[in-house]
Amino acid sequence: EVVMTQSPATLSVSPGERATLSCRASQSISSNLAWYQHKPGQAPRLLIYGASTRATGIPDRFSGSGSGTEFTLTISSLQSEDFAVYFCQQYNNWPPMYAFGQGTKLDIK
Amino acid sequence: QVQLVESGGGVVQPGGSLRLSCAASGFNFRSYSIHWVRQAPGKGLEWVATISYDGTDRYYTDSVKGRFTISRDNSENTLHLQMNSLRPEDTGVFYCARDAGGVSWLFNYNGMDIWGHGTPVTVSS
Numbered sequence: 001e002v003v004m005t006q007s008p009a010t011l012s013v014s015p016g017e018r019a020t021l022s023c024r025a026s027q028s029i030s031s032n033l034a035w036y037q038h039k040p041g042q043a044p045r046l047l048i049y050g051a052s053t054r055a056t057g058i059p060d061r062f063s064g065s066g067s068g069t070e071f072t073l074t075i076s077s078l079q080s081e082d083f084a085v086y087f088c089q090q091y092n093n094w095p096p097m098y099a100f101g102q103g104t105k106l107d108i109k
Numbered sequence: 110q111v112q113l114v115e116s117g118g119g120v121v122q123p124g125g126s127l128r129l130s131c132a133a134s135g136f137n138f139r140s141y142s143i144h145w146v147r148q149a150p151g152k153g154l155e156w157v158a159t160i161s162y163d164g165t166d167r168y169y170t171d172s173v174k175g176r177f178t179i180s181r182d183n184s185e186n187t188l189h190l191q192m193n194s195l196r197p198e199d200t201g202v203f204y205c206a207r208d209a210g211g212v213s214w215l216f217n218y219n220g221m222d223i224w225g226h227g228t229p230v231t232v233s234s
Contacts, residue, residue, distance in 0.1 A: 032218065036154075036220075038154075041226070042226065043224035043225055044204065044206070046209070046222045049209070049218065050219070055219075089220075093215065095168055096159055096168045097156070098144070098146075098156035099156065100153050100155065100156065101153065102153040103154075
């Protein structure tokens with residue numbers, strides 16, 4: 001079973017600054033990683049899949065990188081609407097299995 | 110408008126049952142596999158189950174195998190999750206989510222691109 005660990009648990013950043021969120025897999029998952037944004041009371045939103053491909057309609061200030069066991073989500077210039085919880089997710093092709101990290105809460109500094 | 114809307118959540122005693130539903134609209138439901146994902150209070154997201162676009166294949170996380178059954182009715186654009194022998198640790202918000210891969214979902218994972226707003230389940234005596 002692959003375990004996903006996100007860091008930090010909480011990140012405080014000022015609007016307009018860059019935010020860097022990390023996700024580590026307990027074993028290599030190639031590029032089988034997605035990132036989601038989740039705001040209270042709302043549906044989660046897909047940001048990135050394949051470790052670095054932005055989903056449809058996602059602004060280019062969001063970028064993903066990494067492969068193997070270390071992954072990063074970078075938000076280049078934080079907007080007010082970006083403050084939320086971010087989850088990484090790994091997927092196993094066969095049998096289909098999906099594991100999420102515990103989340104990073106992005107707070108306004 | 111492409112959307113998923115969950116329903117059926119509520120309060121149930123340990124050992125009880127609930128049937129969740131997820132109504133799809135705005136897209137060709139029969140071409141997409143669908144997942145159930147839950148979030149326990151104060152915790153992260155947890156994948157629960159997946160059903161293939163045609164309903165022939167079903168997959169579950171270990172903790173719900175033998176207790177939960179995922180099903181779908183492509184004629185009604187509806188997904189279900191039958192939950193039996195419920196435990197307090199099953200408490201949480203349950204979301205349905207569309208797999209973006211379409212009929213190639215097993216070969217080409219493009220994330221879970223459409224989510225509902227969730228339905229809450231509380232298992233407590």
